[in-house]
Structures are given as structure tokens and as C-alpha cells.
Amino acid sequence: MAGTAVRGRLSWQTATVDAVMDETPAVRTLSFEVPDWAGHEAGQHLDIRLTADDGYRAERSYSIASAPGEPVAITVERLDDGEVSPYLTQDVRPGDEIELRGPIGGYFVWDPAMSGAEPLLLLAGGSGVVPLRAMLRHRSRTGSSVPVRLLYSARNWDEVIYRAELARLGDGVQVIYTLTRQQPPGWTGYARRADPTMIAEVAWPVAQAPLAYVCGPTNFVEAVAADLVALGYPPQRVKTERFGATGTP
């Protein structure tokens, strides 16, 4: 494994919320001004720490939604029984201060240098699209021409995050949706949970030595990663990030 050097201490720092943007009724992107950010790779995550006025604290990890070189941003899905996500998606306003530290993780990351000419396969279940979006933006910003296919599984069209952005990715990027619960009138795309047939249709042929990133809920990741291995993808070319049933990565 190509290891990122072990870094020094990751200190908590106070970031200022720069902008908030609603992606769907339950999903919001927050971008931050971070005074001392060492930079990040596409696919890494960060920790957020909230402190209540009685001293109670809660910490959570979130995938970074922005490309290297862009302002740090996270995209948060509200879990109604959650403690931190309702606050981040409903209460936070631009100008608010929040503690964060990062970047964290170094395996589920993508850079054009890792791919060469080999195609990239991105497989997202629900909000698992967030770190993959950072990779897509990184590809655009670096002028990479590596061919990409993104399979994005969502329950319905209204829950698709980054819809407008994904529609204008342009050359070399194919976005394929499957809407598992409800489809808009006239829908011609997939309308079922990802299965071996769908993965076989979407995946780049093994002979092209593709690199795959799978991110989403556990059952999605388990199934899709197993399907890729069954197609002949070497396990070390299938990087996964699973979201637990509690919704935190």
C-alpha cells in the first residue's frame, strides 16, 4: 500500500461557516473558512466538534465534499434521530464558528497520478456520493482526462445530491442513476437496487485495469464490492467506505 506519511498532531481549530447551500430537502453543504488548513486530498474526511452552552460536546466525522485547493466543505444529510446532523443542516448560519480538525484518512483518496490512463469507476449509495464528488471536482480542476463512470443509487430523484453539478460534468464522465423507490414520469434509467447485472453493465471491463471507489451504506457497499470482485476486479483495486447504520462514516 502506498502510505501517506504519518502526520503530526491534528489540532482542533475554529472555522467560520462561510456559506450554506441546500442540496436536497434533507441535505446541506457547509463551506468553511479555516485559518490554518494544511490542504486535503479528494476522499478524505474531517472531524467536527460542537459545544453546547452547558459544556456538552459532540464530535462526528464527515467526508470532505470539496476538491483539494477549494475551500473546505462538507455535505451533511439530516438524520432525524441524530444529534449533530439536525444542527448542521437546520441551525447553522454563515458567520457561525465551529471547531474542526483534519484532514483524516488517506486510503479512500483519488488523485490523477493514481489512475494514469486507467478508467475510474465511482459507485455511490445515497450520501456516499460526497467523497466521490470531491474526486470528480479534483479531476475537472486538474484537467485530467481519465474516463469516469459514476453509478449513483438514490431512493428517488429529489434525493439526488449535486444534481445540477453532475449534469454538467461533460467530457469523459458518464453519470448513471438508479432510483430504487420512486421514479419521475418517463424515467428511462435503472429503477432497482444495484445488483450483479447492473454492476456488470456499468463497470469498466477488467482488462482496462479500472480503479473503483464504493461509498454508501453497508448493504450497498458489501453487495457492490462483492459484485466487482466476482467480475474479476482485484480486491486491492476496489476501495470502500461504509456508512454504518448510525449514518456516520
Added chain:
Amino acid sequence: MSPISRGFHRRHQEAEPVGRVPPGQYVTHDFPVLSAGPTPHTPLANWTFSIEGGTSPASWTWEEFQALPHETVTVDIHCVTRWSKLDTSWTGVSLDVLLEEVSYDAPYVLAFCDGGYTTNLPVADLKGGKAWVAYSYDGSQLPAEHGGPARLLVPHLYFWKSAKWVRGLRLRETDVPGFWEMYGYHMYGDPWREQRYAGD
């Protein structure tokens, strides 16, 4: 001094048992799955558990391993992603039993696994009834996504140290980072001292 997050307050009033949940953790009743790649499926006929690097290495087949003295333990587990799960029940072989079979004076091990995962641990943390190779969870065969056929169980450290799909230990004179440790996670990982990342 941390800034106060205006309007943020504790939402879960369920009292957590005092002294059971390390700082920064919350209790979950689910059993989330976290791993970096596809779940490996090694046939039991090909499975062995080995302790390498000592002066007398040892290795067990699945059948031999099942014949070793085992115990069932109830422990709390703590994942670095902040969930803790209390009173989890596991059956497996104590590392005291396994290390008894080899001669060595190395102070560290690197655990190795199907799928290429590794993690580093001090030998002292594997001895004294603190660590097991577990093959059963809650009375049933350990599911593959949770590390079956067998995983390390070192509950007093963050759960990434309890390597899934473990196949053996390599005894070492020096402490070298394993998989997540190379990516910036803590070399030791004590949840009670919140040793999540390098330098914590």
C-alpha cells in the same frame, strides 16, 4: 476555549452508564461495519492462524484452532468513528493460550489478515486475559462482514486494532505502523485517552 455552538444541545437524554463510555463516544445498539475494501471469503479448509517471528513459530488449521481451549467473554467495544457498543458477547481463543505455544522475546506484533490489512500492537496488550481471536459473536458464527471466520478482539483499544479476517501475528522487535496507522491513526489507540490520530 471552544466556541459555543448557538442553539446546540444534547438531544439524547438516555443516560449512558457512568464509566463505560470513553470521551467523544456515543452508544449505539447497531453494529456498524467499517473496512477499506471488499469483504474477503477464505474457505475454512485454507484457513490457518500463525504466530511468526519467534524462535519457535506456531500455526493452527481451522480444525486445530477449534480444538483449543476457548472462552466466551462479554466486553464493550469502541470504534474510532465514535460509536461504542456495550456488552458484546464473543467466543474465541485467548491470546494467552496462543502465545504460550511460541518462544519469543519480541515486544510488538504486527497482525496480518486476509485482504492485506495489518495493525500493530504491543505484546503486553495481548496478554493477561485482554485479547482473543474470536470466531463467534453473540452465540453465532462470526459473519464475514464483521471479520469472520475469525478476528482479533482487543476491546481495551479502539476497534480498528481488533483486526478482521486475522490470519496471524508477526512478532517484532520494533513497533511499525499497520494499515490505518500509516494513514495517520494513532500507533496505540487507547479510547480512554482519546488516542484517535497520530499525536493525540
